[in-house]
Amino acid sequence: MSTATNRTLPTDRLRALARAAASGEEPRPPSHRCELCSEVLPDVHRHLVELPARELACACRACALLFDRATVAGRTGGDRYRAVPELRQRLGPDPLDDVAWSALGVPVRLAFFVRHEGDAPLGEVTAYYPSPLGVVGTAVEPEAWERLARQQPAVERLHPEVTALLVHRDAREHWLVGIDECYRLTARVRHSWTGMTGGDEVWHEIDRFFAELRGDAAPA
Incomplete structure (x- = not known):
């Protein structure tokens, strides 16, 4: 065969x-x-x-x-x-409220969340965020992620290691994507970052990235 x-x-x-x-x-x-x-x-x-x-x-x-x-x-x-799945699916209209976001303990407004294999019911989750030095990661408390999953069941569909919940809070963008999309975004941030706060160009690149996602997204 x-x-x-x-x-x-x-x-x-x-x-x-x-x-x-x-x-x-x-x-x-x-x-x-x-x-x-x-x-x-x-x-x-x-x-x-x-x-x-x-x-x-x-x-x-x-x-x-x-x-x-x-x-x-x-x-x-x-x-x-x-x-890595070919996944680009937007969640909406606003699947993550400010209370749930604060509970995740992420110090920035642009981040992606990846499930890793572990002992927790939904696996161990790490929040990563792009920076001029690359990707920075911080562990997410299992209880906070479980609360988020109850509020937004779509995150339970994340495949460990290869898909991510990508969040741009200021633009109210929430996506399920392949992990390679997150690293593509990180590369853009790193290459366009200037000064202490990133400069205007980095935000233009971020906006352009999400516009590309919207143009090539699977229906929710």
Whole structure:
């Protein structure tokens, strides 16, 4: 069957990649090639999260499809990679009130929340926010996240490690997105930040980012 062929070929590619790494070959630039099979990638391509480092890896569509099932199942343990879903879904009209936001203990108004695998009923949640130095993270109290989930059940659909609740409080933007979108936003913030407060350009970039999300969003 074709399914078996699709599973076998990328496995062989993974083994070849492992042999290349052991021989000391230089890795291909991740922005241009799949990090599993070295296929040349278009500018817009899929990503995987590599565990346990929680680092993004660029992937071709064929390789990403191998790991989609593990992502949907939320499988724990034994999986080195999880596929980042192609997810852009806006929550509205205002799913997170000021009381729930304050309880999360986030000191900024632009942040994204990621479920990590843990012992809490909804997993361990970390709030991350973009900065001129990259991503800064802070743990969220389980009780605060559980209250948020009762108020906004959509957050229970977050897949651990690979999807996020992205919040821009000042613009009343609340989204479920793939984690790669959050790092795309972080890169824009980092590259456009000037001075102590960021400057006008960083806010133009943030506004442009959310405008792009709205133009390519799945229906709620």
